[in-house]
Structures are given as structure tokens and as C-alpha cells.
Amino acid sequence: MNNLFSLEHAQQLDQQDPLHHMRDQFHIPKQDNGDDEIYLCGNSLGLQPKRTQEYLNYELNQWQKLGVKGHFSGDFPWMPYHEFLTEESAKLVGAKNTEVVCMNSLTANLHFMMVSFYRPSKTRNKILIEDHAFPSDHYAVESQIRFHGFDPDQAMLLAKPREGEETLRTEDLLNLIEMHGDEIALIMLPGVQYYTGQVLDMKTITEAGHAKGCMVGFDLAHATGNIPMNLHDWNVDFAAWCTYKYLNSGPGSVAGCFVHEKHHSNLELPRFAGWWGHDKESRFRMENRFVPMQSAEAWQVSNPPILSLAAIRASLDTVKEAGGIDALREKSLKLTRYLRDLLEQELSEEINILTPADNSASGCQLSLTVNLHVLDGKTVFDRIEAAGVTCDFRHPNVIRVAPVPLYNSFEDAYRFVSILKDSLQ
Numbered sequence: 001m002n003n004l005f006s007l008e009h010a011q012q013l014d015q016q017d018p019l020h021h022m023r024d025q026f027h028i029p030k031q032d033n034g035d036d037e038i039y040l041c042g043n044s045l046g047l048q049p050k051r052t053q054e055y056l057n058y059e060l061n062q063w064q065k066l067g068v069k070g071h072f073s074g075d076f077p078w079m080p081y082h083e084f085l086t087e088e089s090a091k092l093v094g095a096k097n098t099e100v101v102c103m104n105s106l107t108a109n110l111h112f113m114m115v116s117f118y119r120p121s122k123t124r125n126k127i128l129i130e131d132h133a134f135p136s137d138h139y140a141v142e143s144q145i146r147f148h149g150f151d152p153d154q155a156m157l158l159a160k161p162r163e164g165e166e167t168l169r170t171e172d173l174l175n176l177i178e179m180h181g182d183e184i185a186l187i188m189l190p191g192v193q194y195y196t197g198q199v200l201d202m203k204t205i206t207e208a209g210h211a212k213g214c215m216v217g218f219d220l221a222h223a224t225g226n227i228p229m230n231l232h233d234w235n236v237d238f239a240a241w242c243t244y245k246y247l248n249s250g251p252g253s254v255a256g257c258f259v260h261e262k263h264h265s266n267l268e269l270p271r272f273a274g275w276w277g278h279d280k281e282s283r284f285r286m287e288n289r290f291v292p293m294q295s296a297e298a299w300q301v302s303n304p305p306i307l308s309l310a311a312i313r314a315s316l317d318t319v320k321e322a323g324g325i326d327a328l329r330e331k332s333l334k335l336t337r338y339l340r341d342l343l344e345q346e347l348s349e350e351i352n353i354l355t356p357a358d359n360s361a362s363g364c365q366l367s368l369t370v371n372l373h374v375l376d377g378k379t380v381f382d383r384i385e386a387a388g389v390t391c392d393f394r395h396p397n398v399i400r401v402a403p404v405p406l407y408n409s410f411e412d413a414y415r416f417v418s419i420l421k422d423s424l425q
């Protein structure tokens with residue numbers, strides 16, 4: 001067997017990688033010595049595609065030259081601008097074009113979705129989420145429960161890993177749904193868990209939830225742009241995601257949202273409405289009788305920030321150029337497998353990988369803990385950062401590393417493990 005843990009081998013893998021050239025489409029931050037950083041933090045903030053600046057400048061120029069007429073002029077008029085993002089967004093999550101829209105921020109979208117899809121009654125008012133959910137999701141759920149006059153201590157049902165385990169077992173989730181399903185109004189879980197990198201079985205969970213009469217929605221912050229999905233076929237009720245992690249659309253950029261088409265014509269659904277959700281044919285008649293769009297766009301409230309949507313368009317065009325999510329996933333499986341193999345070969349004593357090894361239960365991210373008594377995770381993290389690695393640390397003790405297929409190389413994985421090894425001395 002040739003030596004996996006060598007720069008030559010890593011560079012050879014890069015040469016064989018059909019997506020290696022995509023790295024040149026991104027601005028890679030530099031270390032003080034002028035070398036590229038080993039940037040493994042796309043799970044937190046994706047890097048800037050080179051075309052982003054061009055797309056933003058185009059809109060700034062339109063505004064300079066056209067003022068308000070920019071809403072209707074040019075190649076990408078602002079009035080329908082969100083529609084230019086629809087097709088590629090839909091492919092990322094496996095949806096029909098009518099089922100997705102870019103709007104608001106992630107947590108705002110979770111709230112808007114819960115307004116429509118969390119309809120608690122006296123006997124069915126619980127929301128099933130995970131224990132240690134991302135704080136924003138936890139707060140959103142807790143506050144929605146209070147908003148409806150229920151007590152979060154009673155109405156929040158928390159799915160926990162088993163004692164001594166880090167990740168959730170599908171069978172345990174299904175048992176929970178089976179046991180408590182009649183009291184659960186909404187199941188809201190992550191597609192990919194932010195702390196462990198675990199991919200949940202969204203299809204099976206959705207089926208089980210529906211069998212018990214629950215609504216089922218997913219937070220796809222760590223899933224969109226990371227793994228392929230089929231939200232439409234899986235019959236998921238709703239989903240929301242941000243675009244600044246694996247979608248490289250810039251800090252705080254506008255989020256994405258999915259609403260299954262089966263809900264589009266249901267006029268009984270409560271919603272917090274705004275003019276941008278009104279039927280676009282009659283939106284500007286200003287008649288003040290709300291007629292919702294027959295699509296996910298019905299949940300839009302405001303006219304969106306075009307500069308942010310331009311950055312999303314740049315990102316989606318970059319993904320498209322790479323061949324779409326299936327091509328990215330193909331590389332991602334190899335790249336993350338290589339990183340895992342190196343860690344297991346070189347550091348099996350010192351480093352523990354929380355992320356499941358199974359392809360169906362993992363995306364690009366690996367979550368690592370340090371097994372040494374003499375060194376804690378934070379110290380190791382500080383050392384690798386000083387040596388040119390950008391990744392992140394999540395309390396209490398996890399180092400998250402996400403080699404992303406769009407701009408990370410096999411050489412990045414090799415260099416990371418090499419620096420990690422030195423840092424554990």
C-alpha cells in the first residue's frame with residue numbers, strides 16, 4: 001500500500017480530482033507568511049467566490065445608473081430577482097421550483113414556518129427537537145411554545161443520544177415518535193447536526209412523524225450545499241437553511257426556505273403575511289385583499305435585499321459550474337474519507353472522531369475530541385490555529401473541521417493532520 005500520509009500522495013489525489021480547479025474560483029485567506037490558510041471552516045462561514053464582487057458591483061452600478069428603474073431594467077431586474085435563485089436552490093434540496101424561496105434569515109424563517117406549521121391544541125402541543133439543539137433553534141421553539149400559551153418544560157420534547165453516546169440513533173427517534181406522537185404537533189430536527197456532523201435520516205423521520213399526524217420540518221443550516229436531499233419526495237413539510245455556510249454567500253446573507261407544494265393552496269394555514277407574498281400579478285394594485293402566491297413565495301414578507309441575493313446568485317452559479325450538488329458530494333465523500341483515514345492511521349490514540357463513519361450518516365464535517373490527559377481540546381485548537389489552520393472549536397470540547405469539496409484540497413487534509421500531529425506533542 002502506498003503511504004497515505006505523505007504530501008506526494010495528497011498532491012496525487014488533487015491531480016486526479018476533477019474539481020480541483022474550482023479552488024481558483026475562491027479567495028483563500030492568507031497566513032502572515034503569505035501561504036494559503038488551511039481553511040476548514042466552511043461549516044461556519046464559506047469563502048468568497050471570485051465572481052461575487054462582480055455580481056455585487058453590477059447591482060451597485062445598476063442602482064447608480066437607473067435608480068428605481070433598476071426594479072424593471074437590465075439582465076437581472078430587482079423585482080423578480082429572487083426568482084433567479086429558484087432553480088439552483090431547488091436542486092440543492094431536491095425540491096420543485098415552486099417549493100423554494102430565498103428570504104429573511106434562517107431563524108426568522110423558522111419562526112415564519114412555525115407560525116404556519118406549529119398549530120398546537122390542548123392534547124397535541126409538543127415540539128420534538130434535539131437536546132442541545134443549536135441555541136437559536138432552541139430559543140425559537142421555546143418562544144413559539146410560550147407564544148401559544150404553553151409551558152416549554154412540558155411541551156418541548158428533547159431527543160437525547162444514549163448514555164455514553166454522542167449521536168442520535170434513528171431507532172430511538174422512531175421510538176420517541178411512536179410513544180409520544182399523539183402529543184407532538186411538530187417535529188423539528190436538523191438535517192445535519194451542527195456539533196457532531198451527523199446526518200439524520202430525514203426520509204424515515206418524516207414518514208414516522210406523518211404516520212402519527214405530526215408536521216415535520218428540518219433545519220438544513222449544515223445540510224444545504226453539503227449533502228444531496230430530496231425534500232419533495234420525502235414529503236417534508238418545511239425546511240429552512242442559511243446561505244453563508246456551505247453556500248458561500250457571505251456573512252449574514254439571506255436564507256433559504258422550503259414549503260412542500262401540498263401546503264401551497266391551503267388558505268386555512270395561518271401565516272404572518274406581507275406584500276411580497278401576495279400574488280405577483282396583482283401585487284401592485286394595492287387593493288389590500290391578500291391573495292397568496294401559489295408557491296413558497298407566499299411566505300415572503302418584504303422585498304428582499306438585492307445585494308445579498310446577488311451574492312447568493314454568484315454562489316449558486318459557482319456550484320452549478322462545479323456540476324451541482326451530486327458532483328460536489330462525490331468529491332466530498334473522497335475528501336472526508338481521506339481525512340478520516342489519515343486521522344485513524346496517524347492519531348487513533350490521541351483523537352476521537354464523533355461523526356459517524358457511515359456515508360449515509362455523515363457529510364463533509366468531522367467533529368474531533370482530544371483524548372489526552374495532558375492536553376485539552378482548546379489548547380490543541382489554539383496551537384493548530386497558530387500554525388495556519390482555520391477551523392472552529394465548540395464548547396465543551398469539540399474541534400470541527402470541514403473540508404469542503406468546492407475549495408479544499410487533499411493537500412489541505414494532509415497539512416491539517418500533519419499540523420495536528422505536531423500540536424499534540
Ligand SMILES: *Cc1c(COP(=O)(O)O)cnc(C)c1O
Pocket residue numbers: 105106107108134136137190194219221222242
Ligand atoms: C448557523 C445556524 C443558525 C444561525 O441562525 P441565523 O438565523 O442565520 O443567525 C441557526 N441554526 C443552526 C442549526 C445553525 O447551524
